Amino acid sequence: MAVDFVADLAVPAKDRFAYFWNTRGDWVEEPNRRRGGESGVQRVVSENGRLLYVKRQTGHIYRSWLHPFGRPTVLRERDALEGLRQLNVNVPRMVFCGAERDENNEWRALLVTASLDGFEEIENWYASGGREHFGEVLHDQMLKALAENLARMHKGRWQHSCIYIKHVFVRVVGEGADAKPEVALLDLEKCRRRLTAYAAAQHDMKQLRRHSSFKSADWSKLVYFYEAAFGSSIKGLDR
Structure with a gap:
């Protein structure tokens, strides 16, 4: 086939x-x-x-x-x-x-x-000074883009099942006031449908928290953006 x-x-x-x-x-x-x-x-x-x-x-x-x-x-x-x-x-x-x-x-x-041209692992982007170069406003936009991609996936009842921070890739298009962040998700080999969107959301978001190095303030922002896009709060996501 x-x-x-x-x-x-x-x-x-x-x-x-x-x-x-x-x-x-x-x-x-x-x-x-x-x-x-x-x-x-x-x-x-x-x-x-x-x-x-x-x-x-x-x-x-x-x-x-x-x-x-x-x-x-x-x-x-x-x-x-x-x-x-x-x-x-x-x-x-x-x-x-x-x-x-x-x-x-x-x-x-x-x-x-x-190939995802121009994209790199988000932790490599942090390590190379991307956050400092583009500033906090764009960084917040990047967190929002990640949250919205995750929410769209979960609202469709898809669970990534292996959502580690290394599977989040980012790039910035443009410079200065025209700079725009983009986010992509990789490694979908274990991805599967769940009976409910909430079950997919709860599994993946808790897993991402365990397998990421987001600072508390950044995680709180990500959860805020995520729950706004998902349309409801997720029990157990400590901000």
Whole structure:
């Protein structure tokens, strides 16, 4: 099975799995063994010069009541990318996703996403002096943008399930009075739908608090912006 999300690639649709499978680059996440197989991410340049990230998996599956015999985890991530895009949550643009059985009946799977040009991990942005350079007004705008992206995700009943601070990427477009912050969320492999928006919100926001280094004042601002965007307070979020 394969899903095509790029129109400007000259490779025929039927050959794209083989094309991306055989296109190699530098590892940004070395293959790790879990879930009965291997999964890793490479940085590659496509034939049209675009910087892409290829998640390459062999036998790397998850099981659920819908898929008791196993399904490649990239297909769950594909579903999340599609769903969050529809909710106007800023996530990497999907270029290609596909999965097939090899000659040994083992799953091979790919997820190809476009590079988030200009974005960096928010903690790296802090460490490089981004906050001091752009000032507190823009920093508050960045917290608000993060809160609104999270709220849109949760209102759609999507739970990230692994929302560590390292999965929050930021960039600033423009300078001076024209500077504008943008926020993107990454690593959606464990993302899933919940029965209620509140359940998704409570899980992720508590997890983000545990796995982030926000100062108390900044966390209080983030919670304020989040609850305003979400439309209700979340029990247990200490400001």
